[in-house]
Structures are given as structure tokens and as C-alpha cells.
Amino acid sequence: MSxxxxxxxxxxxxxxxxxxxxxxxxxxxxxxxxGKGQKARSGNMHFEGFEGGQMPLQRRLPKFGFKNVFRREFEEVKVGDLDGLSGVVDPAALKGAGLVRGNRDGVVVLGGGELKSAVTVKVHRVTAGARAAIEKAGGTVELIPAPVTMYEKAKAARKAQAKK
Incomplete structure (x- = not known):
């Protein structure tokens, strides 16, 4: 058969x-x-939410809230999750261990659980409780700068343009 x-x-x-x-x-x-009526006429397709001329529900209810386009989302790791790791713990090591996905604006360590071994933690943010738990176990904490967002790049470019 062809x-x-x-x-x-x-x-x-x-x-x-x-x-x-x-x-x-x-x-x-x-x-x-x-018989007769709106549905019998041509071009009778009305949009979703149409209530026959009555003010539709989505227009009767008030608007609220907004979405902050500058929001930064950090991946969260608890201190107790760091216990199985050794040496230097950075975002790459956390991704390798499967603790973070690596698709957000950085990593934050939260103070949940206990740390038994000393580790050097290099992340973007650390809570006060997490820092205390890491240092109590004999480890150190180093903060690394969060990745620059496109908004910050644009802002820096505008500042540089204004100086010229």
C-alpha cells in the first residue's frame, strides 16, 4: 500500500x-x-460571562491586589537538610544533591532541624536562626550576591546613560 x-x-x-x-x-x-429571539439571529455569539445585558459578575465585583514584577523568589533549604552534605555547600552542590531545582533567583537557608557536621555554606540568604545553627556546629556562612535581574540591568543602563 502506498x-x-x-x-x-x-x-x-x-x-x-x-x-x-x-x-x-x-x-x-x-x-x-x-423560534424567534437572540439565539435565532445571525451573529448571536456572545462572550463568556455575558448575562443577557445584566452587569456581569466579573464587573460587579471589585478589583483587588496586584502582581509585583520585581518580586524575587528564593529556593528554600532547611538546616537539617544540609546534614548529609560535607565541605562547601553552594547552590551547585545543593542542586546536585537534589535539594533545589536551581530555577529561581537564589537559595535561602532556613533554620529548621539540626546540623551535626561543620560545613561552609555559600548561599544568597540565611536566616538568623539558620546562621546560629550552622556556626554552632562549627561551620561558616558566606553570602553570595543574588543574580542580577533584567530590571536591575535596565536600571543600571539608564543610570549610565543619564551620566553621559
């Missing part, structure tokens, strides 16, 4: 019903649209 000989199986394709073509067709006169 591609030129392919065709749909019998009964797979049906002809389009032609409405409004006489009473004998069964869909003559009103063409299956019933």
Missing part, C-alpha cells in the same frame, strides 16, 4: 448538514434554531 492509495475508512467522514433547505430536509424554515 501513501497515494490511503483513504479514510467507510463512515468516518460525514457530509455537512445543510440547514434551511426546505421542509423535506427536516431542518427547513427555522433551520434548527427554534
Amino acid at each position: 501513501l497515494s492509495k490511503l483513504k479514510a475508512p467507510k463512515g468516518a467522514n460525514r457530509e455537512r448538514t445543510r440547514v434551511g433547505r426546505g421542509q423535506g430536509s427536516g431542518l427547513g424554515k427555522t433551520a434548527g434554531r427554534g
Whole structure:
């Protein structure tokens, strides 16, 4: 069998019903649209949420809130999760251990759990409780700068342009 000989199986394709073509067709006169009214007219498609002219619900309710486009989202790691790691713990090591995905603006260590071994933690943010727990176990904490966002790059470019 070749591609030129392919065709749909019998009964797979049906002809389009032609409405409004006489009473004998069964869909003559009103063409299956019933009597009069908005739904019988052409171009009657109204948008989602349309309530027949009544003020729709989405317009009756007040607007609220906003989405902060400058928000930074950090991946969270608890101090107790660092216990199995050794040496220098940075975002790459955390990603390798499966503790973070690495698709946010940085990593923050939160103070949950206990740390038994001394580790050097290099992350973007650390809570006070987490810092105390790491230093109590004999480890150290180094903060690394968070990645620069496109908004900060644009702001820096505008400042540089203004100085010229």
C-alpha cells in the first residue's frame, strides 16, 4: 500500500448538514434554531460571562491586589537538610544533591532541624536562626550576591546613560 492509495475508512467522514433547505430536509424554515429571539439571529455569539445585558459578575465585583514584577523568589533549604552534605555547600552542590531545582533567583537557608557536621555554606540568604545553627556546629556562612535581574540591568543602563 502506498501513501497515494490511503483513504479514510467507510463512515468516518460525514457530509455537512445543510440547514434551511426546505421542509423535506427536516431542518427547513427555522433551520434548527427554534423560534424567534437572540439565539435565532445571525451573529448571536456572545462572550463568556455575558448575562443577557445584566452587569456581569466579573464587573460587579471589585478589583483587588496586584502582581509585583520585581518580586524575587528564593529556593528554600532547611538546616537539617544540609546534614548529609560535607565541605562547601553552594547552590551547585545543593542542586546536585537534589535539594533545589536551581530555577529561581537564589537559595535561602532556613533554620529548621539540626546540623551535626561543620560545613561552609555559600548561599544568597540565611536566616538568623539558620546562621546560629550552622556556626554552632562549627561551620561558616558566606553570602553570595543574588543574580542580577533584567530590571536591575535596565536600571543600571539608564543610570549610565543619564551620566553621559
